[in-house]
Amino acid sequence: MFLRTLASAALAASLALPAFALDLNNMTDEERQIFREEVRAYLMDNPQVIMDAVQVLEERQATAQAQADLSLVADNAEDIFNDGFSYVGGNPEGDITLVEFLDYRCGFCKRAHGEVAKLLETDGNIRLIVKEFPILGEQSLLASRFAVATKQIAGSEAYKGVTDALMEMSGDVSMRTLRRMASTFGLDADAIEAHMDSEEVTDEIRQTRALAQRLQITGTPTFVLQDELLRGFLPFDEMQALVDEKRG
Template structure:
C-alpha cells in the first residue's frame, strides 16, 4: 500500500536538500517527517534487515582488514617464534597456526579435522600455540606439553599433544606422568622440565601474542594471512587453504 505524505512533508521534500537538517525544521515538520519514516519502516520492515545486513558486511570487512594488519605486524611471533611445535610439512607452502586449550570442547572437535586436513594435503606447515585460558587444568596440561617438548623433543610432544586433546583426567604431575608412561615416554625428565623457566615463558609469550592479535577464545586459527576466531569445519579449512595458495 502506498501512503500519501502529509502536506508538511511534501513541502519539505520539495525544499532544498539542506532543509532536511532536522535542527532547521519546525516542530510540525519534524513530527511529520518522523511519522512518515516510522510508517514507511512499519510497512517495509525488510528495509531494517537490509540495513543491518549491510552494516554487518561493512563491519566484517573492517574486521578482516584489521586482522590482516595484525597478522602482518606480528608475523615473526606467529610463524617463527622458535619455541612452538611445528608439525605437518615444515617446508609447506601454506602455514596454519592454531591457538588452543586442551580443555576446550571446540578444540577437541577440531582436532581430528585439522589432523585430516594436514595429512591429506601433505603441504601444510602446522604450528601449535599453547594458549591455556580455561583454568588450572588447562594450564597444567599446556605446561606438561611444553615440558615434554623441552625434555623429549618434537615427536614426544606430538604424542603428548594428541593424548592431551582427548584426556579428561586429573592434571596433577603424577597423573600426567602415568599418561606419559602409557605413551612410551619417560616421565621423570618431563616432570623435571616443568621447573624450566622456558615452560612458563613460552605460555606467557603466547598469551602476550594473543592479546596483540585480539584473541580471547579458542580455537583461533591463522591461515596464512587470515585470522579466524572459532571452530572452522574441515571443508571450510580446505577452501581457505586453496584460497591462500591462489593468492
C-alpha cells in the first residue's frame, strides 16, 4: 500500500499530460489495470522517483516529530526540570540545562557518559539533570535502586561517584559488586542496601518512568536540551553545536 501510494503520487506529479485527468475512485477494472501498468513502467524507467518521495516523506515526518516533541517538553517542563529529587550537577546556575534519561546497562549510555562529562568540563556553564530510567532488565533496576538509595542516604556527591563507577562497570551488576562499590567510596553499604527497596526509592523511579511515558521516551540515552528532545547517542561535537545554537 505504501509503495502503491508513492507510485501513484510519483506518476501524477511526473507525467506531463495536461489533458490527462484521473479519478482513481471511478475506474473500470480495465482502466485500473492500464493505470497500474503505466505506473510500473514509469517507475522502472525512473526508480529515483521512489527514493525522492521517501526522502520527502521522512523529512515531513521528522519535522512533525520535532514539533510534537516541543509540545511534550513544554507540557511537562516542571517535572523535567524541577522535580525536586533528580540529581543536579555540572553548573547548577548554568544558562543551559541538559537532562539525561539513562540506564546503567545501556552501551550507548556508557558511551554518552564520557561525552557529557567532556561537555560539562569544556563548557562550564551547563546545568545537568540525571533521570534514572532502568529499562533493560533486573540488573538495570538493581543498579538504579542502588544509585538512588545512595543519593537519598549519602547525598549528591556520593551519587555522582557511584554513577560514574556504574557507567564504567563492564561486568554483571549484583548486590555483592554494589556493596563492594559502596565500601570503595567509604559509604555505609548496609544502610544503602536496606534503603534500596524503600518506598522513597521506588517512588522516584516510578515518577521518572511516568514522565518518560508522557514524553514518549522508549530508549536510552534520551536527552532534553532546553526545549528540545534528543533521542539517542550524540557525540560531544554535536552536543556542543546544539548548545551553541540554543545560546544563539
